[in-house]
Amino acid sequence: MKTVVLAEKPDQKRKLEAAYRAGSFPELGDVTFVNARGHLYELDAPESYQTNWNRQNEDGSYKTPDEILEALPIYPEAFKYHKKSGTAKLITEIQQAIQSADQILIATDPDAEGASIAWKIIWRTKNFRNKVIKQLSYNAQTLDDFKQAFANPVPAERYQPMAYQAITREQSDWLVGMNASRLVTSLLRKKGYRANFPVGRVQTPTVAKIVAREREIQNYDPQQNLRVTLLDQAHNVTFKGIDGVGEFRPSNGGQPAAQAFYNQIAAGQSVITDVVTTQQRQNAPALFKFSKLQAESSRRFKWSPKKTSDIYQKLYEQGWVSYPRTDEQHIAPSEFDYLKANVLEYLALVNMHDMPITYLEPRAKYVTTKALDHSANIPSSQIPTTEELATWSEEKQQLYRLILERTLLMFAPDMVYDETMVIVTNSGYQFKAIGKVISDSGWTSFTMVDKQAQDLPIYKTGAVLQLVPQMNSIAAPKRYTETDMTDHVMDAMGLGRPSTQAGIIEKIEETYINKTGKRGELSPKPEAFVLVDFLGKTMLTSPDMTANWEIYLDKIGAGDQNAKPETFLQTLQQFLEQLRHNLPQRLAQDAVISPIKPDDVESAHRPFTDASEQIETPYGVYHVQLREGKNKSGKSYLLATLLDQQEQEMAKIWGTQYGKKLTVKQLKTLLSQGIVKNLTFKKKSGEGTYKASLVLTENFEVKLSFDDKNRASLKKRK
DSSP: OOEEEEEESHHHHHHHHHHHHSSGGGGGGGEEEEEOOOOOOEEOOOTTTTTGGGGBBBOOBBBBBHHHHHOOOOOSSSSSEOOOOOOOHHHHHHHHHHTTSSEEEEEEEESSSHHHHHHHHHHTTGGGSSEEEEOOOSSSSSSSHHHHHHHHHEGGGGGHHHHHHHHHHHHHHHHHHIIHEEEEEEHHHTEEEEEOOOOTTHHHHHHHHHHHHHHHHHHHOTTTEEEEOOOEEETEEEEEEGGGTTOOOOOTTHHHHHHHHHHHHHSSSSSEEEEEEEEEEEOOOOOOOOHHHHHHHHHOOOOHHHHHHHHHHHHHHHBBBBOOSSSOBBBBBBHHHHHTTTTTHHHHTTTTTOOOOOOSSTTTTTBBOOOOSSSBBBBSSOOOOOOHHSSOOHHHHHHHHHHHHHHHHGSSOEEEEEEEEEEEEEEEEEEEEEEEEEEOOOOGSSSOOOOOOOOOOOOOTEEEEEEEEEEOOOOOOOOOBHIIIIIHHHHHOOSSSTTTHHHHHHHHHHHTTEETTTTEEEEOHHHHHHHHHHHHSSSOOOOHHHHHHHHHHHHHHHHOTOOOOHHHHHHHHHHHHHHHHHHHHHHHOOOOOOOOEEEESTTOOOOOSSOEEEETTTEEEEEEEEEEEEEEOOEEEEHHHHHHHOOOOOEESSSSETTTOOOOOHHHHHHHHEEEEEEEOOOOTOOOEEEEEEEOOSOOOOEEEESSSHHHTOOOOO
């Protein structure tokens, strides 16, 4: 018997080898270990199927919008993949090892992407159907987890549907990107916009959500959004209306209705109609799922979701924590057992020695006997020593301790408090105030949490209170932050998965979204308004459509026989056909687009042509040809060619200077004014940035300037 173990990455392979050597697995026979380096195959470009699907002409210039539209739709009869650059030798080594083996143990991450990485290699290996194929199943990359996985491999059929899920998602995203992005960009260029308008199955409804919130803020009128409450001035206690009583917005009358309600309450009598005190017990919070961990890291450390993801990935690959990208907040009984067995050791790592250990039996809030694909984010059974932990980077320590803390609170006593609810009735309307007196802080003594205690005075049923009506504006909606989006907004709308959400936000920031302020608030760029207004209420901006797609993809991953990849892709193509038919009609009907003119969009000037335009530079008047294209290595470029009156070339000015990519507007400013001020450049070392200006010399060379003195030296060429 010969067995080959296929790992996802080199580090993972080394740990698997160590686990194999530490155990005894004679049934595996002669074992060989190989590793991928993430995804080794990627989808071919459209032009590899049909030459007319290439956006560029043979000379490197871009086709006109009409030419691109004429080539749509882009539906390959069968998708083609190619080896990623630099992977051919590695793929050959893996396939040779598979061909010489009797059994394959897939040890890539037990999720959709891990399955896709493995099966793309296996399916392209000769005679793979003659092999026994099994999967190693684990939730953390520790020695013990891997040893247990070697001892109990599961049939490959359990995870193979996840590969179909990942590949279907990949192909559907390709179809949307190649068809919808080209369609929307080309149509908007016919309206005069020069920008690229990428469209995505998940990213477009995400952009639409951020635009909708921005418009809520823009349209918010504090004078028409009011709340009326009652104030006990003697004790500074506010009584708020029950079930929305006293809240007025434009939809239910706004300011006039609020004023009428205020007058009615001011003339009425406030009588206490009920006082109820109950003892409450509050458990420690649920274990972390990935979005909640990202949110708490943002609250405590001001980290972006992407930063938390990157640090967690390192901890996971080193075996210190469980699988990262999970929606689950429960753990298995076996995981509870190892946490319980090592609780004192864990407590020492976070200096929580004085925390009472109250709950030593599993509770349903944290532990489930149901089968889990992945558990909550918890520390693994591989425990660092205090000295070892001290050698880690500060950020790794912070995140690890945060995970430890949340997990250990599961064993801590409840917070116990008396809650008193006082109900006041005025003019037939009910208002309430809630008091909270803590008798035992319990788990809240060992973490950062707002206990929100409020002691009320003694109120008695039947008493008449001298309460003063208060009318205040309801707070305006706030812009979303990255954390808001990944913590609850995208989850609630079914947009993406924990493994993709942070990357989606990062992607849309490139084209559509600005991130500003201390909170990292997300605000739309002009391009976002143009995109969302042009698409209107099509399904592309609807989170419902995306959520339904994700549900169907999950069914594929779960092996549901009624969920077929080909059905999903066919349905998607039908949707894209409808879009291809309807959007040009919106253009023909002069659809209402955000009142942002093409020149207001920084990158949205006229399409490049080979026709020259006249620009007055500091050194004379020249015809200038602006052109974009791609070089042989596939990198995009921007180029300004200066011509004299006889149309002879005088100089070329490239759109990338000292590593800085200029926009069309900046390049034109450089030509017309001789300087572009206050640009940010990356240092050659790759660490840090610096500020400088770009100056155009009379020889049409571009130089760096660290002050504005060079501006005075610019003289008109006579």
